[in-house]
Amino acid sequence: MQHIYRKIRGIPYSQHKRQGNIDGLRVWTEAVVQQTRNLPRVRQACIAKVTFLLPENKYPPNFPNGSDLDNLLKRFFDALNKTVFSEAPGKDSCVISLHVSKVRVKSDNKAGALLEILPVTV
Template identity: 55%
Template sequence: MSYINHLIKGVPYSHNKVRGSLGAADQWSQQVRLQSASLPRVKEACALRVTFLLPPDKFPADFPHGPDLDNLLKRFMDALNDTVFADTPGKDSCVVMLTAMKTRVASYADAGAHLEVLPVSVA
């Protein structure tokens, strides 16, 4: 397996929205699929690093630390199951080590998710 280092552009979402742009979460999943479709396919155990790059409006006063990281990961990894992890038995269960973080960026133009997938040797 080769090392994957890729920036997926767009605004990360976790749950489906109940107000505002109702289709935004599904559009994010579609962007993840579209922008990761040409990446190498993982076929063995790997380590995953993800940094979610979130615009300022993802940090409202009542959620000053932004959306739940586990929920951002769930939607993101489910989308990768259709691309990067599609050929792996058990799909994203091949991830044996995970590092994830979220950070604020200046604008929607800077938003996205930085993805790294590293091969690991499992004895």
């Protein structure tokens, strides 16, 4: 497997959403699948780094630190299970080390996620 680095464009959404743009969940999942479908497949243990690029509206007054990372990651990895992790035994369980962060971006067109995957030998 090669080193993978890709910016996925779109507005990240968490695993569940009960109000607002409910369709955004599907749109984000489809964006991740479409933008990673031609990347190399992971077939071995790896290290993953994900930086979510969240627009201003993901930082409402009642959540000044933005969306929960674990919920953002769940939807993101479920989408990657259809592409880069699709041939790995156990799908995303091949990730043995993970670094996840989020940063605020000024506009929706700068939103997305930075994905980096490095193969490792265990």
